[in-house]
Amino acid sequence: MALAKDPTPNPAASPINQKLTADDKIELYRKMVRVRRFEQVSLQHYQAGRMGGFLHLYIGQESVAIGCASLMGANDHMITAYRDHAHALGVGMSMNECMAELFGKATGCSKGKGGSMHYFAPDKNYWGGHGIVAGQTPLGLGLAYGLKFRGLKGAAMCFLGDGAVNQGAFHESLNLAALWDLPVIYIIENNGYSMGTSQERSSAYGKCLAERAEGYGMAWDHCLGENLYEVRARVGAALDRAHNESKPTLMEISTYRWEGHSVADANKMKYRTKDEVERFQRDHDPIQVWKAVLIAEGVATEADLKKIDREAQAEADASAEFAKASPYPEPESIFEDVYWETDNKTEASEIGRHFFND
Amino acid sequence: MPRRITYRDAVREALDEEIARDPMVVVMGEEVAQYNGAYKVTQGLWDKWGDKRLVDTPISEAGFIGMGIGASMLGVRPVMELMFWSFYTVAWDQIVNNGAMVRYMSGGKINCPIVIRGPANGGTSVGATHSHTPENIMANFPGMKCVCPSNAYDAKGLMKAAIRDNDPVMFMESTKLYGEEWDVPSNDELPNGELFIPLGLADVKREGTDISLIAHGKAVITCLEAARILEEEHGISAEVVDLRSIRPLDEETILNSVAKTHRAVYVEENKPFCGIGAQIAYMIQERIFDELDAPVQRVCSLDAPAIYSPPLEAIQLPTAEVVVAKALGIC
Ligand SMILES: Cc1ncc(C[n+]2csc(CCOP(=O)(O)OP(=O)(O)O)c2C)c(N)n1
Ligand SMILES: [Mg+2]
Numbered sequence: 001m002a003l004a005k006d007p008t009p010n011p012a013a014s015p016i017n018q019k020l021t022a023d024d025k026i027e028l029y030r031k032m033v034r035v036r037r038f039e040q041v042s043l044q045h046y047q048a049g050r051m052g053g054f055l056h057l058y059i060g061q062e063s064v065a066i067g068c069a070s071l072m073g074a075n076d077h078m079i080t081a082y083r084d085h086a087h088a089l090g091v092g093m094s095m096n097e098c099m100a101e102l103f104g105k106a107t108g109c110s111k112g113k114g115g116s117m118h119y120f121a122p123d124k125n126y127w128g129g130h131g132i133v134a135g136q137t138p139l140g141l142g143l144a145y146g147l148k149f150r151g152l153k154g155a156a157m158c159f160l161g162d163g164a165v166n167q168g169a170f171h172e173s174l175n176l177a178a179l180w181d182l183p184v185i186y187i188i189e190n191n192g193y194s195m196g197t198s199q200e201r202s203s204a205y206g207k208c209l210a211e212r213a214e215g216y217g218m219a220w221d222h223c224l225g226e227n228l229y230e231v232r233a234r235v236g237a238a239l240d241r242a243h244n245e246s247k248p249t250l251m252e253i254s255t256y257r258w259e260g261h262s263v264a265d266a267n268k269m270k271y272r273t274k275d276e277v278e279r280f281q282r283d284h285d286p287i288q289v290w291k292a293v294l295i296a297e298g299v300a301t302e303a304d305l306k307k308i309d310r311e312a313q314a315e316a317d318a319s320a321e322f323a324k325a326s327p328y329p330e331p332e333s334i335f336e337d338v339y340w341e342t343d344n345k346t347e348a349s350e351i352g353r354h355f356f357n358d
Numbered sequence: 359m360p361r362r363i364t365y366r367d368a369v370r371e372a373l374d375e376e377i378a379r380d381p382m383v384v385v386m387g388e389e390v391a392q393y394n395g396a397y398k399v400t401q402g403l404w405d406k407w408g409d410k411r412l413v414d415t416p417i418s419e420a421g422f423i424g425m426g427i428g429a430s431m432l433g434v435r436p437v438m439e440l441m442f443w444s445f446y447t448v449a450w451d452q453i454v455n456n457g458a459m460v461r462y463m464s465g466g467k468i469n470c471p472i473v474i475r476g477p478a479n480g481g482t483s484v485g486a487t488h489s490h491t492p493e494n495i496m497a498n499f500p501g502m503k504c505v506c507p508s509n510a511y512d513a514k515g516l517m518k519a520a521i522r523d524n525d526p527v528m529f530m531e532s533t534k535l536y537g538e539e540w541d542v543p544s545n546d547e548l549p550n551g552e553l554f555i556p557l558g559l560a561d562v563k564r565e566g567t568d569i570s571l572i573a574h575g576k577a578v579i580t581c582l583e584a585a586r587i588l589e590e591e592h593g594i595s596a597e598v599v600d601l602r603s604i605r606p607l608d609e610e611t612i613l614n615s616v617a618k619t620h621r622a623v624y625v626e627e628n629k630p631f632c633g634i635g636a637q638i639a640y641m642i643q644e645r646i647f648d649e650l651d652a653p654v655q656r657v658c659s660l661d662a663p664a665i666y667s668p669p670l671e672a673i674q675l676p677t678a679e680v681v682v683a684k685a686l687g688i689c
Contacts, residue, residue, distance in 0.1 A: 052483025052668035104667030115485045115666030131487040133417045166416040196393035202416040334662045355661045356630040
């Protein structure tokens with residue numbers, strides 16, 4: 001992958017990574033492995049017919065969401081599109097609530113109402129989970145606006161795909177972000193494809209997609225996503241810019257999805273070669289890359305990491321058992337969470353008719 | 359043996375025939391060409407017709423739908439696919455303020471012969487943002503036409519009419535029906551050499567004498583099932599009227615049916631508030647009040663955003679059982 005900006009010469013040495021303890025580094029490994037095992041288990045159950053709708057897997061991209069989540073302070077926020085499982089687990093949502101949501105159960109993070117594409121945890125500064133391509137990009141801007149309006153020193157990390165960059169709402173957001181100096185970081189997770197369309201077939205660009213920021217006089221960056229140190233170093237710099245100068249950044253992080261666009265993507269081996277997929281699996285697996293770092297640094301042994309793997313697998317399996325055993329939502333719940341006023345049976349909810357079932 | 363083809367293939371045949379018939383026709387949308395369509399409606403068309411007639415677009419609905427409207431002003435006949443009709447919201451300003459209004463505001467100097475098509479249905483657990491059924495919203499705008507075929511035969515004939523129509527036509531299909539088969543004669547079996555169904559003609563899908571079940575789109579299939587249950591289990595003869603096109607609307611066929619049965623239930627997968635059923639119920643009471651033996655009833659989807667949870671979504675949408683119960687309530 002050609003990068004429009006140079007890689008960090010020694011990302012491990014960057015101050016933000018120097019702060020990591022051995023335990024922190026092992027935790028980062030655990031987090032990535034948990035995402036992978038969670039998704040592999042969800043895939044089995046999807047294929048067994050226990051879920052509906054779409055399942056967009058993040059396998060191969062784990063370092064991006066986990067690296068970014070690891071940088072979040074108390075006033076930093078995250079929002080993304082429908083490929084949202086890793087960000088959710090990254091900010092600390094539990095496997096149980098996430099798996100139960102896929103099964104459409106009442107114990108799911110959105111009570112079975114949202115499904116795979118719609119995980120939310122405002123208590124963890126995680127604002128979803130959005131199904132309309134680029135629909136989340138003005139919302140990310142809004143989080144940044146809210147922070148600035150309320151006088152908080154924080155930032156909004158707003159993720160989008162390489163296909164999403166061509167939506168008008170995103171371009172409007174870039175202009176507003178730069179015009180009003182809003183602390184938003186747009187992170188294009190460039191996995192090379194939007195469904196079956198390669199970047200070359202969907203986007204007009206010069207050196208890279210993030211370079212479009214030039215037109216708005218906005219800072220931009222482009223880096224490789226497979227190494228956690230690099231993700232943390234580069235996104236960390238953008239966070240500093242947001243925190244200290246209240247300035248936006250357009251980041252592009254090159255990564256790769258191993259699976260189809262969603263599990264239903266029948267053409268997943270038609271618009272790209274087997275060779276290409278295998279090359280990424282073999283040489284650019286973010287978990288293997290990080291494992292090699294940990295072992296080379298003497299932070300962990302193969303055996304330590306195997307144990308983490310087994311624990312993650314067990315946790316994912318247990319979450320599926322939890323999901324299976326959980327009840328479906330009650331039929332009445334269809335009408336809950338529509339209006340705040342009717343949920344809370346306020347005086348306002350008594351005035352006028354809110355629902356129109358005959 | 360009559361020829362049986364799927365709803366998906368019926369739409370594809372119509373596109374294929376219209377591309378062949380009129381060099382101005384171009385099919386455009388996300389993944390319609392090289393990927394053969396997210397739901398395979400355009401399977402094989404790019405191989406056959408190439409880049410000029412089948413165009414893959416970036417994910418820029420406002421941009422490419424607006425472009426299609428602009429090109430249609432110059433006589434191009436774009437057939438634009440929305441991967442899901444739900445994404446109309448991204449292109450809404452273009453559709454309404456340009457597509458539906460440019461003819462009026464130019465005093466009739468400009469036409470917009472565009473078709474916007476794609477699936478508009480719930481029932482597949484894709485969540486609230488992907489399950490919109492905006493036929494009532496589209497039909498609310500004079501200048502726009504709206505078609506919701508319930509089966510392969512109608513889908514083919516209506517698509518051909520939609521493409522030849524000189525006004526913007528919103529054509530709503532269903533992912534739940536794409537794989538279902540119906541009898542659709544091949545062109546050489548037809549007197550005119552083609553299947554063409556003008557917009558604005560409803561169709562009685564089942565004759566009956568006791569009650570009219572009126573519907574559009576996939577809800578017609580639900581009504582046929584309900585009619586079977588009413589007949590077999592309750593000895594009630596239900597007539598099923600399929601609107602086919604929402605606007606223009608065939609009022610006479612509806613009125614004739616209700617004047618015969620004296621009872622009507624409107625069934626739709628849309629939400630109740632200002633739904634198609636609301637318009638039909640108004641029209642019936644206003645035109646043939648004296649023919650009615652009971653108030654017109656409606657069965658709609660339960661009035662909340664589409665829930666994800668698969669078993670819950672199944673009860674949110676109209677079922678044959680609910681239609682039967684509604685019918686029994688007035689029979
Ligand atoms: C407005 C809108 N148009 C189309 C879609 C259908 N769709 C969902 S994801 C997708 C591809 C997006 O690709 P990209 O932005 O690269 O993200 P990735 O899936 O690679 O993570 C498309 C076309 C949608 N959900 N919303
Ligand atoms: Mg992509």
